[in-house]
Amino acid sequence: MDRTAAQGLVVISRPTARQRRKVFRGVQYAVLAAALLLVGALADWERLANQFARPDLAARLFPEIITTALRNTVVYTLSGFLLGLVLGTVVALMRLSSVAPYRWAATVYIEFFRGLPALLIFIFVGVAVPLAFPGTEIPGGTYGKVALGLGLVAAAYMAETIRAGIQAVPKGQLEAARSLGFSHTRAMISVIVPQAFRIVIPPLTNELVLLFKDSSLVLFLGVTLEERELTKFGRDLASQTANSTPILVAGVCYLLVTVPLSLLVRRLEARGGART
Numbered sequence: 001m002d003r004t005a006a007q008g009l010v011v012i013s014r015p016t017a018r019q020r021r022k023v024f025r026g027v028q029y030a031v032l033a034a035a036l037l038l039v040g041a042l043a044d045w046e047r048l049a050n051q052f053a054r055p056d057l058a059a060r061l062f063p064e065i066i067t068t069a070l071r072n073t074v075v076y077t078l079s080g081f082l083l084g085l086v087l088g089t090v091v092a093l094m095r096l097s098s099v100a101p102y103r104w105a106a107t108v109y110i111e112f113f114r115g116l117p118a119l120l121i122f123i124f125v126g127v128a129v130p131l132a133f134p135g136t137e138i139p140g141g142t143y144g145k146v147a148l149g150l151g152l153v154a155a156a157y158m159a160e161t162i163r164a165g166i167q168a169v170p171k172g173q174l175e176a177a178r179s180l181g182f183s184h185t186r187a188m189i190s191v192i193v194p195q196a197f198r199i200v201i202p203p204l205t206n207e208l209v210l211l212f213k214d215s216s217l218v219l220f221l222g223v224t225l226e227e228r229e230l231t232k233f234g235r236d237l238a239s240q241t242a243n244s245t246p247i248l249v250a251g252v253c254y255l256l257v258t259v260p261l262s263l264l265v266r267r268l269e270a271r272g273g274a275r276t
Contacts, residue, residue: 051243051244051245052244052245052247052248053245053248054243054245057237057241057243057245057246058245058246058248058249060237060241061233061237061246061249064233065230065233065234065246065249065250065253066253068225068226068228068233069228069229069230069232069233069234069250069253070230070253070257072227072228072229073212073215073229073230073253073257074212074257075143076143076146076147076150076215076218076229077150077208077211077212077215079143079146079147079150079151080146080147080149080150080151080154080211080214080215081150081151081154081207081208081211082147082151083147083148083150083151083154083155084150084151084152084153084154084155084157084158084207084211085154085155085158085204087151087152087155087158087159088154088155088156088157088158088159088161088162089158089159089162089193091106091109091110091155091156091159092106092158092159092160092162092163092166093166093188094106095107095110095159095160095163096163096166096167106159109155109156109159110156110159110160112156113152113153113155113156114156114157118149118150118153118214118217119217119220121149121152121153122145122146122149122217122218122220122221123220125138125145125148125149125152125221126145126149126220126221126222142218142221142223142224142227143227145221146215146218146221149217149221150211150214150215153214154207154211157207158204158207161200161203161204161207162196162197162200164200165196165197165199165200166188166192166193166196168196168199169192169195169196169199173191173192173195174187174188174191174192176191177190177191177192201268202265202268202269205261205264205265205268206262206265208261209258209261209262209265212254212257212258212261213254213258215229216229216230216231216232218232219231219232219235230250230253230254231250233246233250234246234247234249234250234251235247
């Protein structure tokens with residue numbers, strides 16, 4: 001082929017990887033937009049609004065949904081979280097102990113409570129404990145039962161999180177503390193555990209979000225009107241009004257707490273990543 005013929009050829013270049021990604025992303029956006037438009041066109045918004053978004057029924061929920069339901073939900077969550085944090089720390093230290101029976105007991109506890117649904121734990125706390133120990137009442141009534149149920153479940157997950165945090169602390173920290181005359185126990189409590197908690201703050205905050213939602217299981221314990229949390233409060237009002245607006249309002253109340261906490265988790269994780 002001579003030079004004149006070669007100059008007449010049209011060279012077709014293949015799209016670059018960046019161009020292919022751009023086209024693929026555009027297709028994804030188009031499919032998502034089409035799906036949203038299809039759902040919007042097919043949904044009966046009038047019926048949905050009448051069943052889930054009646055302002056007159058939503059107004060009837062206030063202020064009790066805040067002063068009673070949301071308050072109880074926060075109290076249940078914090079009490080379960082604090083109990084789980086204390087118990088989880090103890091179990092984590094047992095898991096790392098050089099004493100074999102401690103490690104075995106901690107492993108059995110973690111596997112048992114992580115393997116069972118939280119609902120079964122609540123039933124065990126509310127039904128099995130009174131049957132096993134007649135005449136014995138869990139301190140705090142319903143609040144104590146919820147704190148115990150949530151705490152037992154949370155501790156199993158927190159124990160593994162805290163254990164990982166302790167193991168993430170450089171070994172030189174323990175050796176330095178021992179060289180200064182600290183005993184092993186004092187070094188763990190005064191030096192290692194505080195550093196481990198700074199590492200595991202993001203996953204522990206995420207556990208707090210999960211506990212806030214798991215507090216809805218309190219309805220299986222049987223509660224009074226003043227002990228209702230958000231889910232129980234919404235279900236009761238929905239049954240009375242034959243409308244689902246109370247459930248939607250309760251869901252919004254959950255989001256008002258869980259969304260800021262989730263954003264806090266991401267911020268803490270990003271800050272921790274930047275430090276490393």
